Amino acid sequence: MALRVLELYSGVGGMHCGLAESGVAAEVVAAVDVNTNANKVYKYNFPHTPLWPKTIEGITLKELDALSFDMILMSPPCQPFTRIGLQGDISDPRAKSFLYVLDILPRLKKLPAYILLENVKGFESSEAREALIGTLQKCGYVYQEFLLSPTCLGIPNSRLRYFLIAKLQTEPFAFPISNTILEEFPSQHSIDPGRRRVIHCSENNPQAGADQKNPSCPFSGTDHGPEKTFLYKLETAQELERKQGQDNDASVRMLQDFLETSVEEMSQYFLPPKSLLRYALILDIVRPTCRRSTCFTKGYGHYVEGTGSVLQTATDVEIDSVYNSLELLNEEEKLAKLSSLKMRYFTPREIANLHGFPETFGFPEEVTTKQRYRLLGNSLNVHIVSSLISLLLQSP
Template identity: 25%
Template sequence: MYTPCWSSMVTTTGPWPGRSETDVIATSDDNAHGSKYDRSILYPTETKFSDKLSTASLFHGGGSVTASVVESQILCVFVQPRVLRITFCEFWMALIELFCGIGGAAEAARQLARADLVSARAIDIDRDCGVVYQHNFGLAVDHQTIESIDWGSLVEIGDDAWWMSPPCQPYCRRGRGDHENDRRCDALLSLIAWLDNQPTTLPRAMVLENVPQFASSSHRDRLCCSLERNGFRTSEVVLCPTQFGIPNRRRRYYLIASRTHEATVAAPHDTSLRFSVADVLDSPPPTQSPLWLAIEVASKYAGALDIVDADDPLAMTACFASGYGKSIIRSGSYLRHDGRLRRFSPDEVARLLGYSAEFSFPLEIADRKRWKMLGNGLSIPVAKAVLDAV
């Protein structure tokens, strides 16, 4: 892959502590093929940048993402909490999240730390998810139904990668299994209809994540046919975090479609655990904490609960579903500690899903909502592998 050359100079309206009036972001380098992607500099928010050569100016206000062509290259300006990051690169890709939730794909992109991959737009009808997303990534979520989207307008952002995680209930074992007549599939059908009209402008890549049962659905067949008719090369894989050394079972289907190459993902050969369940645990909660399962409830459902022991180095947790904390059975694992059972806290579940310490929930989001959001989310190590292949 060609590594971008950077060449430009910017000034700040400062002065900011520790910054001169003029800062060189990167200088032209004819031999930049061996250089690293990330040559960015971090500035405080509310900083105005102007390029001396082109006099183009950009201003951040309110968490929006801005991109401008400067000297035949792309100036990407995007927000992280409390800082602006500006990057000059010749090629870049805008990540657009549909059904973004709390930002699993954005978290995967942040951990990848590729300067050519920019979280540019996030769409979800759930306003609480939008609060969490903006809290962590500084990008305001568009609150609208996916089926109401003007698909063509999404392509105008740039060289795009679309990540979508449509509702899984129409396809999963615990759902009605009648995806043909389920209104929750309207968004996906809207995308298929748009593709069937063979639009002239298309994103570079698309990724769809869902439960493994999606692979045998008629919607999968229709989507793949529509993508291939529009010049996409598709690959499909079912992956589980356990294949990546994560002590959590969460098998998911991934459809990866690219117009530039065949994007394949394989699990690492070494599947030994990167960490144990004990490594993600907080200190034991107080005796009266609602995390503890009542003794009578634990006795009633004893044979149906998935129980792991904190001192078992090979313990493997079950998939945490959106009903964890509300449904007693078939929603996730319980931890045995000193003869009692307790739920995993939302922070512990987030760690098992691979979220970094940088990720957090706003205080106003209750635990039950946090569990639901995480249960509807992604395994970050798997999402990273998929996203890096796009």
Template identity: 40%
Template sequence: VEFYSGIGGLAVAAKQAGVEVKLSFDIHPLANKTHELNFPSVSTSPTTICKLSAKSLSTLFSKYFQGTPAFWLLSPPCQPFSRRGLQKDLEDQRNESFLHLIKLLSTIEEELLPQYVLVENVACFEQSQTREHLTAALKNRNYHIQEFLLSPTQFGIPNQRLRYFCLAKKHPLEFYSTDYDDKINTTIANAQASHSSVCDPICEYLELETPVQDMLQSYGIKDKTLERSGKLFDIKIPQSRTTNCFTKSYGRFVEGSGSVLETSSVEVQADLQYSDEEIVKELKKRKLRYFSPREMLNLHGFPKDFVFPNEITTQQAYKLIGN
């Protein structure tokens, strides 16, 4: 079962790991439409998580799993913990549903508990009181836990997106290694051994089959945006080996929302000592554009056959991916 399913990022990962998601929960209509399009066999529920009870979970699990799901996958709202937010943690209303799930984990009957739990959130979650509540609840129900802070760049993917992961296995299940117990881990030895320490170049994730001019027509950065915020862009070229984390504000706000791509082959120097007018003039020569939704999906590890419904706009797609 997948809680806070969004467009299905954890469902994609589960499928690649040989795990089938049968039931998902999210209240976002466009996210649910996208999830249903790509995972037609999954039942997507718009039920508010705070309304779930031990009784309703038992009913749902009996209907969709003929018992209890082996996995709980959770990617709760990150705003209560994000550096860009107020970090209100337990006091943030957007955290109520996750705290409710933690309470359910603490109180539901033993037979309703999953064998495995995976929680994903932003970096800084590991410093939160919510994390303390989560790990205490899991340990009290006899789960072994391991925690990680990992980024796609550690696996050869050129995108900086540091995330917290909590893995839990119900006793008597155990982890293969105890090396990762009782600490926040920032490396995985086996993964590092099987991936290049240098990320792939961005060009391997771009829509290169589409003419540059067509991409500029669809995703080019407007002159007025360059004039207003040109100094703030994080500019990458196709040979770059990293991109900054994309947020749901990508395409609307500039600073901290994600990288943009330079498509010009002309060598340009946009020295910050230039006047604003000169900087804009130089930036225009670089033919800057936003990454397309397809390219963003590629950089987030989604498969090539993952698609958005036709009615989803570019800006809506950005918001769904960056969420």
């Protein structure tokens, strides 16, 4: 019998895609979100799933009981807990819906057997998390918390997130649970080895595989060891060393595996001259042969600083030769040098690839590029969700 799944804060359907990828026999009986653009994308990809465009606190206990769901998948708003926000926690109005979920859960006629929750790093030290744990314990759930990044699955993108999986005590986990937050999957046996390979998080172990050089990626190799580090950008030697470790980790795939092979009107993604001149020293530049990229946020493609990596497409140009004497050049010469690297933003499809969305996942034509970036920046990694669902449903 197929599991009946309730998807809260459904967004563009990352949880739904993870559920489908897990191979579990399941039906999403309702998806709930108030974001109009996200709902357009969700409906485009899952036209047969009931989509409720309403606030979660607007759903009655009677309506929830009528769904008779076996699993909750949810990714509550992260703004109350993000490290760069106001960190209003449970006092933030955007946490109201999540508190409503915690209030109504114990009052359901039938408790769902399984729960999966995702949020930003920072949630683990919040009052909301304490309320969540208290509710789970009150209802008789056992649970395990994680801090995971896609690098754990060999994906070259840093996106560290908090996850929690919980199940009713009547069915124990297939692995020994821990009171500590795990930073890797319990074991390689937790995931179907035929689908993907689970590795230790290179993000938490930046020197993993550092003995294997990747000379085709900028800043990697012996010429840029600690004793010869050339710092031309606004980054520390430690940051550069961390990037070298990530680029040299052969257990993580190269970015080229996730790039579009042919992109029409590619010129729209190249960084404009103003951005090149203003942000040259703070860009996180990667090549197709790199094994890393920074977290893509909802401001990517619109803002430059801290929103995600940019791709150097002129792979025959040495980045050192461009930046070495940049400060000595006038504006015109500086722009010519920087332009020679042919730096562009990753396309929305490429970010979707790094997030693990299937090739069949798409966007309606009326959703603009800027809106696609925003929606993907608010989304999650499908492969991690899939792996956690498999782990959650695995029998001892």
